[in-house]
Amino acid sequence: MTGWIESDRWAERARELRDEGWMLMDLCGLDRSGLGRSVVNAGGAGTAGAGFRNAEGTGGLYGPRFEVVVQLLHALKKERMTLHVNAAGDPPTVPSVVEVWPTANFLEREAFDMFGIQFEGHPHLTRILMPDDWEGHPLRKDYGVGKVPVEFISQPLMQIDSPGQSPETVAAERSVDELGQSGPPLRTVEEG
Amino acid sequence: MSAATGVIKDLEERGHGAFVENVDDDRMVINMGPVHPATHGVLRLLLELDGETVISCEPIIGYLHTGMEKECEDQNWRSAVTIVTRMDYLAPFFNEQAYSLAVESLLGVEVPPRGKYIRTLMAELNRLSSHFVWFGTQALDMGAMSGMFYGFREREVVLDFFEMVTGLRMNHNYIIPGGVWEDLPAEWEPVCRRIAEIVPNRIDEYEELLSRNPIYLERTRGVGVLSSSDAGALGATGPMARAAGVDWDLRRDVAYDAYGDLDFDVPLRTDGDVYARYEVRMAEMRESIRLIRQLIDGMPSGDYKNMDTKLTPPPRSELNRSMEAVIHHFKLVTQGYTVPAGEVYRAVESPRGELGVYAVSDGGTSPYRLRVRDPSFVNLQCLPVMTLGGLVADLIAAIASIDPVMGGVDR
Structure with missing residues (x-):
């Protein structure tokens, strides 16, 4: 299953999902600037990707450059779900889900460190892998490896x-x- | 959940490093690591101590960060294996396996049965060698120095087999999208059987050394407890979760590669302390031996990798005869294969838990984004929950029982 969700609905939806028994397995950033105006459309986690869906087909959901990609697991149903949370604004901002799933603590810090995505309400949003005084966010597409x-x-x-x-x-x-x-x-x- | 949110509140109020100024006479702030024999690599712990009691504990990581995810974006799909294999350096085959499964899903290619069995065999042997290192280091941390010698002695036997098959002891670059790079050498079977014969006796020796050792029991029973609800909330997987009673193993519940054909049990304990994790890992080693025996007996013949010439270079003998073969070879070596646009998340059960790879392709010859969810990285968050209110000596036991590999944590 793959889904897209706007950032203002994410905190609420996360609570619902948690109560339904979904566990947060992974959370990472994605810089879509090289993918053009299309949306990654997979047949669901664990299956072959079905190619790109056009922006027209998404009902206006598609927009910003950054996304937070969330992998959820339902251990009882043995199902996985991939959720794309649109991170709009400058800097890109998404509500934090640390209160919902404490495991998001390190994962959100890494997404902030690597992509500069702000997680509103994160208790301690600092760089985790790069040094504290590092400039730039290395996994952004405009951050070249040869520019050091x-x-x-x-x-x-x-x-x-x-x-x-x-x-x-x-x-x-x-x-x-x-x-x-x-x-x-x-x-x-x-x-x- | 309660303990976990407590830790987060703690961080919220003080932030890391900020509380150094507020320390009164009884309290002491200590940096443990990044270079410390008991932190298993370059892990730094910012500890606040009241005498010997841990009041707060914050793991600070990133000392081994080398930007591997970024580096993969500049490699083609085949050569990115050489980078992912270096992440969790004690479990290289699992990195390769998770990555290859993800790329195969995007490509929509099948792995021939022999390829699947070889992968599974190498993965289970790798689980053994990784658990041997865990056994050695945790025994050393508890003061049982001879455990270190035993663990590394057996690991050497397994690594010799890896060297025989892949040419390297670590960072093998052996499991590739489509199968494995080379077939097993002619004399693999007797060596493998010998390993399966030796290791159970050696595990008996380990258990004789520690399982009923009063000092060891004193240091591990009821220490570093992680409840099953905390394990779920903090995303702990693998032996950490199974020792807390979470009955979840991707090998059984998702059954990738050859695991669907095999018969094995998933060891489970409910205490959630350091000793339960010890028991789970010991039992897992025995299960691995059981799996290895089945894999040797059931090893199918046939191709060991997908022989589609769009994916695999043609055999060298064909290069002299066929122009087509030369073209395919040239294209694959200079450019690599393209992968259809899309995204995928695939996970395997590594010795430390769920090792997931999230890959995005834009239809080109290199990954657009490659994300590795390393179990050590996530499991490390449990450390404050496990250690708050305990003694510093218990903290050492707790780190050893998480078995973090900093190469995987920092990537």
């Missing part, structure tokens, strides 16, 4: 290839690229 500045770049070495060369001329001949790698200038293919 490189530290401790080695200084170019002065190497004299043949006897009689002076260090100054060697230094002038060698180019240093932006990563600090030294080496002879790249050769171009000679004509003829």
Whole structure:
């Protein structure tokens, strides 16, 4: 089973689900910015995905970039349910369900840490995996893996290839690229 | 539920680190870890103590965070196995298995019976090797140092078998979407039978060492109690939950891979203390042996992975003869296969509980989002509930009984 739900109905619905016997198994963020204007539509947790459903087919439910994806388990019925909670606003905001399922404590903190999703009413919403003073939210799609500045770049070495060369001329001949790698200038293919 | 909400209130009022200023003369704030022999890795606990009594306990994690979920988004579906296998490093086969099941669900492909049996065999052996490490470390934490030697001695036997099959002792990259990477080597059967023969005797030795040991009983009975309602509210799974009387095992209740064909029991205790968790894990090891024997006897012949050339590179012998085979090989090596757009959540019963993988595909050759629900991460939240009001020594016993693997917690 897969369902979508608006964030303002989530706290209330979570209580109902808990009373029906559903356990919270997982809660994570999802940045949909790379998925375009379509909704992930699976045939239900544990079955093959049925592809994407168009935004038109969702009855206007589809909207914001961020979602909180919740995995629920009903142990007696042996059923699983996936719920997508729309996280609208800037910063994206969703009510916290820690009061309903205490296990959401760490899970919501991780979704906040990785996606910057605010959980209203969470008792202690701080970064959990990244350092407290970290900037940005790493699992967002616009946070590239290659954007971390490189530290401790080695200084170019002065190497004299043949006897009689002076260090100054060697230094002038060698180019240093932006990563600090030294080496002879790249050769171009000679004509003829 | 009551104890769990108490902890949350506690956090709400004070927040981590904030209460250091309000400490009076009798109270002491201590950082246990991140480098401490009894925290099983780089777990840091912020403790507030009144003498020897734990007043508050907050796990602080993230010291081993390496951004594996992000890294997977840059890999193709096949090579992401090499990353997920490194998450819970004591149970690598389970990471691979959960991930492969998720990708297979998205692809809609079947695993041939031999592939399923090999996976299940490796998983059960892995459960043994993981529980051996748990046995060794928890015995050491309780002061029974020889337990450490015993546990690691048996683990070595199992790891040697893994090395024989996969070439590596850990991080095997062996279970892949569609089956397993290589067939079992020719001499697998006698080695496996030998393991199934040795281990039960060794478990007897373990029980002789600890089960009726008065010191051990004193340290574990009635210590670190987690009630079944707390276990449910805090999302505890695996031996943690089964020791509290929660009768739930994905192997039996969901029956993925070959478990549907096999006959086994799910050990259950109701005390919810450290000793109950010890008993559950010991009984689980015996059940694993039972499963391994059935898997050896029932091992089917045939393909060990799905031989669809859109998923698996063709055999090397065909590359010399068939242009088609060369094309498939080239496409799979350079680009990888595409996975139909969609989402899926699949879970397996790892030695620590429910290990779930939530995968989203946008129809491309790499995961759009890959989320791993690691049992250690969730189970660790039970620690404050289990330890508040107890002694520091009981806290050590409680950590050991959770059996957290920080590689899985921090990912």
